[in-house]
Amino acid sequence: MKEIKFENLKSGSNLEKVLVSGQFACTGEIGPPTYASFEEIDKHAREMKGKVDSINFTDNQTAVVRLSSWAASLRLIYEHGMEPNLQVVCRDRNRLAIQSDLLGAYAHGIRNVLCLSGDHQTFGSSPGCKGVYDVDSVQLISMLKRLRDDGCFECGAECKINPKFFIGCAENPFGDPFEFRAIRLEKKIEAGADFVQTQCILDMERFELFMEKVRELGLHKRAFICAGLMPVKSPRMARYMQTGVPGMLVSEEFCQRLEKAEDPKAEAVNITVEYIKRCRQIEGVAGVHIMAVAWESIVPTVIEKAGLLPRPTF
């Protein structure tokens, strides 16, 4: 493979190199378990090795206590030699704890961070707990950018050896107010987001509409936008997501295809592969992020069928 010479990388992460070199990125995701063992993480990491550019570790997703995302990220680095994308939500920590965790994360070799608001605590295992939300996701992004580019903490104090992260954010093209979604993404990019991973796309038309607005604002030229995709293995799950998950839009066509399929799992793979191919055709989409919630083992198959192998190495 031709060696690429990179200049002025922000973090030097593998994901950054893939995106900066103009190659279509492909990332995976693992939800850490609700118990104190790396067993499942190891299993999925082995499955995804060589198939993805980076793996997201969710941060107490759905507000349920889980093995911490930084601990899972370290496991990926030390045990598997792979690259994590550390998710950080604003729900559980104040600015002091977040910055502290991120100093440690960087010192351990974590280079990608995805900044999120986090599902509201009422969804989870401790609905009566106090949500922190000391900073919101836009402010969290600003904080990381300042730490990286100006070498100072949120309070203004100098950070001698400052973490240089590849800063990510999420955006949900399916939430409301729809007209505000691209503007909100613009705020995140303005605040310092280098890459974006969208909420999973189960309504392609709406996503295309969102990307139109993104292009109108020129956001695709200022940050790398990766389309979130989710293989949904059962029609029941698709219907549940259509009606029971706030902020999700699932097209009728999507649900019906799974319902009519003789083998819904095979159809789920087909749809995801099709969507990946469609995303590659959309101007401004720089990669895909595959979130196979509770079905991580399918990720390699999807990636292979979508023609995304082999992954670039540097």
Next chain:
Amino acid sequence: MIVAERKPVEKVLEMIAPYKKVLIAGCYGCVTVCLAGGEKEVGILASQIRLARNKAGNPIEVVEQTVERQCDAEYLAKFQDNVSKVEAVVSLACGIGIQYLAEKSPVPVFPGVNTLFLGANIDVGKWEERCFACGDCVLDKTGGICPIARCSKSLLNGPCGGSQYGKCEVSKDVDCGWQLIYDRLKALGQLDKLKEIIPAKNWKRDKGPRKLVREELTLERD
């Protein structure tokens, strides 16, 4: 106003179980307006306590009194006589009044209400939170709708991914605060305001309980 709701009578009866003579102290301020701790509610609670204790064969003497504001020393002084004659007090004022009365009272003061939030009476029998008393108002940036009080996550820079059809991810009965802000700014022709990044907030919890001193009004000035 400060919105409160009455504690269940059973809870109040538990608190005053050891006593034979109590004062139910009402307030004509916010708790009168939200029908939780005014003169009328003092009368109702007093009757409930008397009935319950009589029924239990353990009668109690209940004194009733309501003053203009329990958060004001001038009016609290009016309780002095009654407080000196009872073994305990149940205050139906907000948490501020209850504490202030307790500071001045030689006998124990118990809460007769749960203080809920700073809110408005949005319809008959309905109250809703409107202000977080954060100490640094941002309403000029958000169309007069508070993102801290109205967004379930107190987000300052727009809605999270859970906002849909105008509702919050927490419940379909809760309006998304940022949808309200968006709609209002749109109506005002001020959508540009949404582009401003509001920086991380100073929550002003750096000096313990918050205080306000206006030098020009204090009695200690020269």
